[in-house]
Amino acid sequence: MSDALRALRDQPFALLAQLDQQMRAARFEAGEEQFWTGLAFxxxxxxxxxxxxxxxxxxxxxAMTRVPGAADWLLGVANVRGDLLxxxxxxxxxxxxSTPPARxxxxxxxxxPQAAMGFVVDAVYGHRQFVPADQKHALADASEPPLRDWLLGAFVREGVSWRVLSLHRLAAAELLTQVAA
Incomplete structure (x- = not known):
């Protein structure tokens, strides 16, 4: 243990912070890249x-129960393990x-936790990781409204363009407050 770490023996939070800083520096020196991970769909x-x-x-x-008089994008509410979604x-x-649901x-x-919401998508591919060099924000900027307002950026990896959608931005959108058809 180094003298700097011994000096922090009686200060556990400062000791942990110092150890974290040393681990990050060692990882950077080892050439490890930082990844951003998202759920692909x-x-x-x-x-x-x-x-x-x-x-x-x-x-x-x-299985869902349709909400009478709701906008066409609100498919309904579902009982998922006793909670309404x-x-x-x-x-x-x-x-x-619009397309009918597929397999x-x-x-x-x-x-x-404040609002139980689910968003129907055509398919889910699992988690994907991207490095900073994969970022291509111009792809998000070129998207049409309202989608553009919900995007955080974009990545290109192995020839595939992946736009980064924020469900937080979507949930805060004025469009979601206009539930009546």
């Missing part, structure tokens, strides 16, 4: 990722043409 022919922290779980399309069609919200259709549950 598809809408139509377009690939997207959402930050890993925003995805609670992924479900198959549950509001289910929204992300295709319709983002301006994609790969999934619901990504937004990891937010």
């Amino acid at each position: 598809r809408l139509g022919d377009d690939a997207f990722v959402i930050p890993r922290s925003e995805a609670g779980e992924v479900l198959t399309l549950p 509001t289910v929204c069609d992300l295709r319709r919200l983002a301006g994609y043409p 790969d259709t999934r619901v990504i549950v937004f990891n937010q």
Whole structure:
């Protein structure tokens, strides 16, 4: 143990902070790259990722009860293990043409305790990792509204463009307050 670390023996938080700093420096010197991880999914022919922290779980399309007089993008509410989940069609919200559910259709549950919301997507691919060199923000800037307002950026990896969608931005969108048809 170095003298600097011994001096922090009676200060556990400062000791942990110093150890963390030394570990990060050693990782950087070893050439490890930092990764950004997101949950990958598809809408139509377009690939997207959402930050890993925003995805609670992924479900198959549950049985739903339609809400009378609701907008067409609000598919209904579902009982998921005793909790009500509001289910929204992300295709319709983002301006994609509506399609019937397919075998790969999934619901990504937004990891937010205040409002139980799920967003229907065409397929989920699991987690993807990206390095800083993969960032291509111009792809997000070129997207059409309302989708552009919900994007955090974009990545290109192995020839595939992945736009980064924020469910936090989507949930805060004025569009979601206009539930009545």
